[in-house]
Amino acid sequence: MKHVVKSMLLMMLCVLLLAGCGSSVTDKTANKAKLAAAATEFPNADLLVSADSVQQSLQAADLLIIDARSASAYAAGHVPGAINLQHSAFWTKGAGLKDTDTLAAQLGAAGITREQKIVIYDNTTASWGAAGRLFWMLEYLGSTNVHILDGGWDKWAADGRPTQSATVTRAAATFIPSVQSSLKSTSSKIASRLFDNDFAVIDTRTDEEFSGWQLYGETRGGHIPRAVNLPYAWYYNTDKSTIRYQQLKSMLESRGITPDKEVTAYCTAGIRSGYAYFLLRLMGYGKCSNYDASAWDWADNTSYPMEKATNYADAVYPAWVKALIDYHKPGSTSAAPPQYSYDRNHKYVIFETQWGSFEDMANGWADNSYLLGHIPGAIHSNSDVYENGYPRWFLLPDAELKTALGSMGITPDTTVVVYSDSNIFAARLWWILKYAGVTDVRFLNGGIQAWQAAGYPTETTINTPVATTYTGATKPALLATTSYVESVYNTTAKMVDVRAGSEYAGMISGYGYVVNKGRIPGAVWAYNADDSAGIYVDGDATLRSYEEVKSLWSGLGIDFGQETIFYCGSGYRSALAYLYAHLMGYTNIRNYSDGWEGWSTNYVKDDAYLASPSVPGSTDGWRQDPSGRPVATGGL
Structure with a gap:
């Protein structure tokens, strides 16, 4: 009997032990991150992960979340459990990444190891590629389980997902790098491959930077010869999620950026281009890299060529126009916009141009964009003012054209900025003013759409010109x-x-x-x-x-x-x-x-x-x- 009882007790103990072991195994499985692709059509879809899967994995012990935004943005609220890491701590202007030992020490101090499962996020377009830069750096140092959160903080917050404000730190760890040198491009590497047909360079900067504007202290303006301009802002949908496969495929391949080529990306400091590197990886490109020293490095070396549009300064950008307005405000101490040499008393005019008068607009006979909202201080320029009218729409004879310009308050030395929601309307007025002999005429690239995308305000006040006498000489050669x-x-x-x-x-x-x-x-x-x-x-x-x-x-x-x-x-x-x-x-x-x-x-x-x-x-x-x-x- 004692043997039976003893056997039963042993069996019960084994059951309890097995149950305990089973519970332990289940808990460990449940405590592992289960990340899912945000869009499965990408060749390397697992690199871009969905917010749902990240939210479901917040308690996972094997997941490290990195917030790549500024310290102040992080302090205001972040994804629960995320640590804060700024890319700027890991590189030097014009030289790129710090030495490997320093990087390893910094990452270890932040509690990061090369073997960890990592998800990085930033605030997408406002971060200029911060998450992509850290993604690239970690892959360069040998990490193989790094991902980016689709939509970043923007979409996470907009969707009402959980947040916290308390600072998160991790115990120091040991980061042992395994450098993947092919992922880091250099000026000498690009120079040696620049004119090879199986090599391509992506310039991720804005139109204005690519064309020649020096916005961030570059020694020279312009771009690396043969570079293809794919501005960073194009990489996102309106909800800040990453653009999907077919759109990205078309964007790349229509410009000759094909998977069979070796592709490197650059910007000013290798930040925006870090996200381009991520997209190339997402698309399954086998030979891609980031030129982390980028334009600050390339422009400094005068032995390397740069190309730019000869008259790039005639096409301005929203921040330039905003600086022009601020510079001329009464009592202003703001700096003049670049490539603008006039004093604060110099006359300038901004024209929004379309067909039709205010009456036409109000009655629905013409585009009413001006009435709905325009750049502060802008004057509407009805294209009819400069033309013979229906049915010919020919440019007025010179004498009548000068009278029309005078009625619009223009003098030959007036700085004129023209824009529209239609590039052909803005270009038409720009050309008319150039032909009429106005010395300084600027075309706002992107028009009202670019102005609003930059976050600048509009007004609905109707501004009217102060008539003057136009005395400029036309330029028949145009x-x-x-x-x-x-x-x-x-x-x-x-x-x-x-x-x-x-x-x-x-x-x-x-x-x-x-x-x-x-x-x-x-x-x-x-x-x-x-x-x-x-x-x-x-x-x-x-x-x-x-x-x-x-x-x-x-x-x-x-x-x-x-x-x-x-x-x-x-x-x-x-x-x-x-x-x-x-x-x-x-x-x-x-x-x-x-x-x-x-x-x-x-x-x-x-x-x-x-x-x-x-x-x-x-x-x-x-x-x-x-x-x-x-x-x-x-x-x-």
């Missing part, structure tokens, strides 16, 4: 009249048509009030320059990289070795093409302001024509007589 085009189109000049393909081919005229169809014989089609076509303008409403446009033109045989004349229907789309060529520094260029409308027809005023028109055409007493000028149709 304008191609119909008679001038007749004399050169088939001899000394290259005609470049930037209308829609169907207009170029003669399938449609493109305008309800224009009857004749076709193109000027010998003209090359350089794609539709309208904003909606997406050829000359990027999705964020900014100008396409001038290097991409230059390459596009080169592929069409447009080399500016001879005088080049741009035309469209009536001088708007062609003004945008002219702007590009001007920014590139070409001087043997003209805008055929009357365009196809001027070439294809002669407009004759005939009041009797309204009674019984015999030729299809416009109304209001204007009829279109055949011009007798040669016309070509068909083909692209």
Whole structure:
């Protein structure tokens, strides 16, 4: 009996022990992070993890969360359990990462080991790639289990997920690096590979930096030759989640950044480019790196070439316009914007331009963007002011044009900034003012969309100009009249048509009030320059990289070795093409302001024509007589 009882007691003890062991195993499993991909279509989808999976893993013992934002942002609230780590602690300006021993000591002091499972986040566009920079650094040092939180703090907070404000620290650890040297690019490496067809460079900076503006103390402005401009802000959706596979694939491969190439990315200090490195890894690119010393390093070495748009300063950016406004405020002590040499008393005007008057807008006959909100102090410039009006829309004769400019408060030495929600409208006014002889005319790249994206305020106050007398001299070399085009189109000049393909081919005229169809014989089609076509303008409403446009033109045989004349229907789309060529520094260029409308027809005023028109055409007493000028149709 004693043996039976003893056996039963032993069995019960084993059951209890086994149950305890089972519970222990279950607890350990439950205490491990179970991260899930935010988007499964990426080749390396596990690198970008969902907020749901991170939230479900907050108590996991094997998960380290790094908040890469500023110390003040971290203190105001962060993901529970996250430690705070700034990328700036790990590099030196112009030199890149600190030495490996120092990095290892710093990471160990923060409680990080190379074997840990790590999720990093920042506040996306406001952090300029901080999470990507730390991701790259950790992979460079040999970490193999590093991830980035999709949407960062922005989306985490917007979705109402849990937060805490107490500072989190971890016990010191030992970080043993295993350097992956191929992940870190250098100036000498880039210089040695720059012109190889299987090598590509991504410039993640803004349009303005790429074009030539020196915004952060660079020794020289511009970009590394052959670099492809993919601005960091493009990497996110509106909710701050990372753009998805197909969009990213198209962005990269349409610009020659293909998986078979070795690809390196750079910016000013290797921060924004750190996130580009992460995206390349996410996309499964096998040979990618970050140039962590970036433009601060490259620009300092004058033996390395840099390229920029010759007249880059004519295309300004929102912060430049904001600085212009602040500089000229009464009693201001603000610094003048770069590439602006005037004193505080210098006259400047900002124009928002569209078709239509305030009455037209109020009655729904014209774009009412100005009434809905415009840059503070901006004046609406109705395009009708500078043109003959329906049905011709031709530029006014010089004397009348000067009167129109005076009515808008413009003098030859006035600094004028033009913008719109339409690049072709802004470019048209920019070109008109250049032709009229205004010395300092600036085009706001990205228009009102860029201004608002930068977080700057708008107003709805209607500002009116103070009329003056315009005394400037026009610049005939900028304008191609119909008679001038007749004399050169088939001899000394290259005609470049930037209308829609169907207009170029003669399938449609493109305008309800224009009857004749076709193109000027010998003209090359350089794609539709309208904003909606997406050829000359990027999705964020900014100008396409001038290097991409230059390459596009080169592929069409447009080399500016001879005088080049741009035309469209009536001088708007062609003004945008002219702007590009001007920014590139070409001087043997003209805008055929009357365009196809001027070439294809002669407009004759005939009041009797309204009674019984015999030729299809416009109304209001204007009829279109055949011009007798040669016309070509068909083909692209």
